Amino acid sequence: MSTVKYEFDPKGMPFRRLGPSGLRVPVFSLGGWLTLGGTVVGDPVKDIIKVAYEHGINMFDTAEGYAKGHSEVEMGRVIKELxxxxxxxxxxxxxxxxxxxxxxxxxLSRKHIVEGTQASLERLGLDYVDVIFAHRPDYSTPMEEIVRAFNYVIDKGWAFYWATSEWSARDIEEAYHVADKLGLVAPIAEQCQHHMLHRERPEKEYAPLYKKYAIGTTVWSALASGLLTGKYNNGIPENSRFATHSDFFKDTLKSLNEEEGLAKITKVQELTRLAEEELGCSVTHLALAWVAKNPNTSTVILGASKPEQVLDNIKALDVIPKLTPEVLDKIEAILDNKPSPIPTFGRPALDPHGRA
Structure with a gap:
C-alpha cells in the first residue's frame, strides 16, 4: 500500500469521537456482516467499498467470524488494490x-486473543487494526486474563484500542474495574444492536456506562436486518436478507406471522407514512437518522450488498436535523416502547440545573 491512488475527502460526512478516546469516526461506517466475503465477493466488494470511501466513509468493520474469515480477506484485498x-x-x-x-x-482466552489477532491481521494484510472488539463475553475465561490479553495486543502495536460487542453492562463494568486496578487500558466502545424495535439494552442497561465512562456505541442492525426498510411489509422478497439467510433468521421469519411480528410491521407502516408525508424521506432514512441522533451513538454501521444501497443510506444525514423534539415525540407515540426510567421509589426530582 505504498502507492496512494485515492486521497480521502470526507465530503461533508460528520465525525464523532469513539467513546472517550481521541479517535474520530464517521457517523456512518460500513460493515461486512453477512455480505462482504459472504454473499458478496470479488469486484462487487471493491465497488461497495470504493463508493463508501468516495462519500466520506473511511471506517470499515469486519470480524474473524464473518464468512469464516473471508470477510477479512476480501476487505483487506480491496483496500490494498484500491x-x-x-x-x-x-x-x-x-x-x-x-x-x-x-x-x-x-x-477470549489469552491464547486465542493473541493468535486470533495475528490471524486476522494476516487475512487483512495489515500490520494493525484501529480497534479490536471482543465479539461476545467469555464467561469461561477470567476477566483479568481478557483485559491483560487485549492490552498485550495494544502494547504490541497490533491495535490502538479494544472494545466489546454485545456485552452486558455488568461485564463492561467488571472490565473497567479490572483495568483500573491493574493500570491497564479499558474498552472504549460497545458494538451493540440498536434500532427502533430494540432499545432496552442500548438505552437503559448501558445508561450508567455512558455517564460514568463515556463509552460510545458502534451500532449494528440499525434497520433491524431490513425490517425497518418496509421491504417485509407484504411478505419476504426474493434475494432479500431474510430470504438469502433464512436459516439464520428462522426465528424472526416465524415471528412475522405471529402477533408480535405483525405488530412490528404495523409500526413500520405508520413510520413509513410519517417519513414520507412529514419529512419527505423513506422509512429507511428515518430509522438510520433516529439511531444516529442518539448522543451515545459514535457510528452506525451500514450493511450493503451493492453500491446503490450505500448511496441511499447516507441520505439519512439530511434527515438527522429534521428530528426535532416534536417529530421525536410522534415517533415515540408510534413505537410505544421507550424503556422505563430507573425507579426513584417516590423521591422527588432534583433541581435540573444543579448536580445530578
Whole structure:
C-alpha cells in the first residue's frame, strides 16, 4: 500500500469521537456482516467499498467470524488494490467465534486473543487494526486474563484500542474495574444492536456506562436486518436478507406471522407514512437518522450488498436535523416502547440545573 491512488475527502460526512478516546469516526461506517466475503465477493466488494470511501466513509468493520474469515480477506484485498493510505482508514475487527472449531480456536482466552489477532491481521494484510472488539463475553475465561490479553495486543502495536460487542453492562463494568486496578487500558466502545424495535439494552442497561465512562456505541442492525426498510411489509422478497439467510433468521421469519411480528410491521407502516408525508424521506432514512441522533451513538454501521444501497443510506444525514423534539415525540407515540426510567421509589426530582 505504498502507492496512494485515492486521497480521502470526507465530503461533508460528520465525525464523532469513539467513546472517550481521541479517535474520530464517521457517523456512518460500513460493515461486512453477512455480505462482504459472504454473499458478496470479488469486484462487487471493491465497488461497495470504493463508493463508501468516495462519500466520506473511511471506517470499515469486519470480524474473524464473518464468512469464516473471508470477510477479512476480501476487505483487506480491496483496500490494498484500491491503494488507500492506511492513516486515512479506520479498520475494526472482532474476536471470539474463530474460523475453526478447536478447543482454543474460539473465545477470549489469552491464547486465542493473541493468535486470533495475528490471524486476522494476516487475512487483512495489515500490520494493525484501529480497534479490536471482543465479539461476545467469555464467561469461561477470567476477566483479568481478557483485559491483560487485549492490552498485550495494544502494547504490541497490533491495535490502538479494544472494545466489546454485545456485552452486558455488568461485564463492561467488571472490565473497567479490572483495568483500573491493574493500570491497564479499558474498552472504549460497545458494538451493540440498536434500532427502533430494540432499545432496552442500548438505552437503559448501558445508561450508567455512558455517564460514568463515556463509552460510545458502534451500532449494528440499525434497520433491524431490513425490517425497518418496509421491504417485509407484504411478505419476504426474493434475494432479500431474510430470504438469502433464512436459516439464520428462522426465528424472526416465524415471528412475522405471529402477533408480535405483525405488530412490528404495523409500526413500520405508520413510520413509513410519517417519513414520507412529514419529512419527505423513506422509512429507511428515518430509522438510520433516529439511531444516529442518539448522543451515545459514535457510528452506525451500514450493511450493503451493492453500491446503490450505500448511496441511499447516507441520505439519512439530511434527515438527522429534521428530528426535532416534536417529530421525536410522534415517533415515540408510534413505537410505544421507550424503556422505563430507573425507579426513584417516590423521591422527588432534583433541581435540573444543579448536580445530578
Amino acid at each position: 491503494g488507500y493510505r492506511r492513516t486515512d482508514l479506520i479498520i475494526t475487527t472482532k474476536l471470539f467465534f474463530g474460523t475453526r472449531t478447536g478447543p482454543n480456536d474460539t473465545g
